[in-house]
Amino acid sequence: MTDTLHEILLCAVFPVCQILGLVAIGLIFRVDRNRKGGA
Secondary structure (H helix, E strand, O other), rough: OHHHHHHHHHHHHHHHHHHHHHHHHHHHHHHHHHHOOOO
């Protein structure tokens, strides 16, 4: 049970981390563009 739960948690966490990373990069690029004055 614990092994399967661990595998499920890993499968659930890694995609979320990737999505959060992409979102963070997108937000950073948006902030950089706003700072440069380019809408």
